[in-house]
Amino acid sequence: MWAEKFKLKKLLVRSVVEAGFDTPKEIQLKTLGRITGGQDVIGIGPEGCGKTTTYVISTINRFNHDAEGVPRVLILAPDQEKIFEIVAQFDRLNQNKSLTIVTLHAGTGTEQQMDELADGADIVIATPDRARAIYLKLGLNLNKVELLVVDDAHQIVKKGLQLPVVELANSIGRAQHLVFSEVLHDKLEKMIAPFMHLPTTIEVEELPDQQVPMHPQMLYHVPNFGTKVNLLNLFMYDEELFTKTVVFANTRQTAETVYKSLQNRIHNAVAILNPTDFEYNLVKDISEFKADDSLRVLIVANENTESIDLQNIPFIIHLDLPADKAVYIEHVSNHDVNAEDETLALTFVTDLELDQVVKIEYTTGQKMQRAELPEELVIEKERKQKEAEKEAAKKPVKADPNKYEPGAAFHEKKPENSKTYNFSSGYKAKLNNKKKH
Known part of the structure; x- marks a missing residue:
């Protein structure tokens, strides 16, 4: 041969x-x-x-x-x-x-x-x-x-x-x-x-013949962590669609950062599982989150966290991919394939996490569905680009007397004040995966 x-x-x-x-x-x-x-x-x-x-x-x-x-x-x-x-x-x-x-x-x-x-x-x-x-x-x-x-x-x-x-x-x-x-x-x-x-x-895409039963997965490929947070905020603002969501981050520090970002928009509807500081809206067990109708989002840090019961949670979001692919697979495995209400798993990744996606797909025998980014999403600039723009802004620029400069009434809105959260019915249908949660 x-x-x-x-x-x-x-x-x-x-x-x-x-x-x-x-x-x-x-x-x-x-x-x-x-x-x-x-x-x-x-x-x-x-x-x-x-x-x-x-x-x-x-x-x-x-x-x-x-x-x-x-x-x-x-x-x-x-x-x-x-x-x-x-x-x-x-x-x-x-x-x-x-x-x-x-x-x-x-x-x-x-x-x-x-x-x-x-x-x-x-x-x-x-x-x-x-x-x-x-x-x-x-x-x-x-x-x-x-x-x-x-x-x-x-x-x-x-x-x-x-x-x-x-x-x-x-x-x-x-x-x-x-x-x-x-x-x-x-x-x-x-x-x-x-x-x-x-x-x-x-x-080449070699997948094993045997497949692990998994919840439907959608993969969002973004340029950086800041855009991940923007995407999460964009989704979580829709309280009609995202009724109960568990968000996984790799570290407690990241979990707390995300909590503060979400709290600016959805206030007391977000909580952290066993935070280190009592200033946060805390939940000691996943059952508390499921039973409390006022809570819509629970943020969980992967580090030092034991197995967690995610049954009947409509949305599972991985803001970070765990270093151990078995942790992700455990979160997203479908332990009740006959359940009427199906969970949807959303995963946010940057370029540097794509190899972990490949390993997960190879282990589970299933490809994650690549999802398009919403048009309303604010793409966060890279840190180096921001620093370069700041340095450029410090340099004096000679005014052009022939150029009209708009006044304060024409200032651009800040991203957090922009209306970026109205999804089309078609996009909601994709997220719902034709099932109500």
């Missing part, structure tokens, strides 16, 4: 089969031919779909027995643990013992790694920051690199390592570029745009 589909060396085909890979996975079927042809590729797929094996196979296939000892392949990974996984896969599939692999990471001293590079390296596997540091010390030769691989690129973005990736890529001459990630989002696209040349994007 491998020999029929791809132009792989016979020794490599034998190694792949002996390692237990009898047939190529979907991502290998869709990408290996393009990689062998020299094309830049972006491979997107869930954990375990075969991304690492794909580029390990294509990397080994590039080398003949006459390895030169000068780096021809640079593989960037987010951390030391991932580097060890990659090395293990090379050891498993590589029978060309003349190949030399050198790893660069924080687990070993810089001087020792520079000595290893000086002794000769055909493949370098590194974290972006350590590779950049050694390159600047003139210890990493990139002149003959012909393949740059960025693995777990979404994690690299999460760690804020975009700049060293771009600098290393720009320091390499003409080369092929492969990027593998669980998700593709704006921040990741911004990182790879400077060096990818007409890439093809291959995405």
Whole structure:
């Protein structure tokens, strides 16, 4: 199968089969031919779909027995643990013992790694920051690199390592570029745009056959946390639709911040489950919230919170995704599939949480329905953009005598005073999922 589909060396085909890979996975079927042809590729797929094996196979296939000892392949990974996984896969599939692999990471001293590079390296596997540091010390030769691989690129973005990736890529001459990630989002696209040349994007969505019974889920993709809070306020202002809602945040500090924001609009209709401060409207148990008709919103901090009975709650909102996907799945699992009143789960995520969504979908065997953001939603500006605008506002601007400036009567309304809470009947129907709560 491998020999029929791809132009792989016979020794490599034998190694792949002996390692237990009898047939190529979907991502290998869709990408290996393009990689062998020299094309830049972006491979997107869930954990375990075969991304690492794909580029390990294509990397080994590039080398003949006459390895030169000068780096021809640079593989960037987010951390030391991932580097060890990659090395293990090379050891498993590589029978060309003349190949030399050198790893660069924080687990070993810089001087020792520079000595290893000086002794000769055909493949370098590194974290972006350590590779950049050694390159600047003139210890990493990139002149003959012909393949740059960025693995777990979404994690690299999460760690804020975009700049060293771009600098290393720009320091390499003409080369092929492969990027593998669980998700593709704006921040990741911004990182790879400077060096990818007409890439093809291959995405695979492997879901298990067995599905976990879940409440209907709607996913709202927003740019930042401030917009999450605006969206929550927008929804909660509609007391006709959102009669009882439990909102999950990851920390007590976030829960208290959200509480104060909601209290400005819905006043005493919001409460926190077991807050640290008595100044908040508190609820000691979920049963209190269910029984109190004056309460519409209960905010729960995931930290130090035991299992909570969410049965008969019309709306469950995750403002943050828990670090442990099992916590989310427990919240949203449908324990009574025959219930007449069905709960709707709304999840708010930013770019950096999309990989957690993929893991949840893979575990549950179900995709979350992507929802459009309401037109009335106020998109919060990024903090850096706000700071830049503040600095620009401090600089004196010469007045244009020919330009008419409106007076105080024309001042723009503040977001909190704007009327942003009237939903169309069609949008309400979507949220209701054709069921009354």
